[in-house]
Amino acid sequence: MYSTRCTHCQQIITLKGEEIQAAINEAEAAGRPHYEMRCPRCRKPVKIQVKMLRLKLPREIPESLDGRAAGEGQGEGQGEGQGEEQAAEPTEESAETGTRRSKRRG
Ligand SMILES: [Zn+2]
Secondary structure, eight states: EEEEOOTTOOOOEOOHHHHHHHHHHHHHTOOOEEEEEEEEOOEEEEEEEEEHHHHTTTOOOOOOOSSSOOOOOOOOOOOOOOOOOOOOOOOOOOOOOOOOOOOOOO
């Protein structure tokens, strides 16, 4: 709900959600930054900023928005920048790799 006053007679003008949406649509269709409506009292045109109307639009609230802990872990890139190659001396490695498999069911 948006309420403003007529700039001519100070009459309070209220727009409901649907009327606000309609007003925005009309203003956008006309390519204007404001919506012009007639005061119900003095019938003079009253300009309402579209951006003000937008603020009053009923927001669509997503269903899954309650009970959720905000802040899921955002994976940051791990620092993996090794540009230097170390000239290592060739060492003989004894290839004795015993593969152990420990399968235990308990
Ligand atoms: Zn008025």
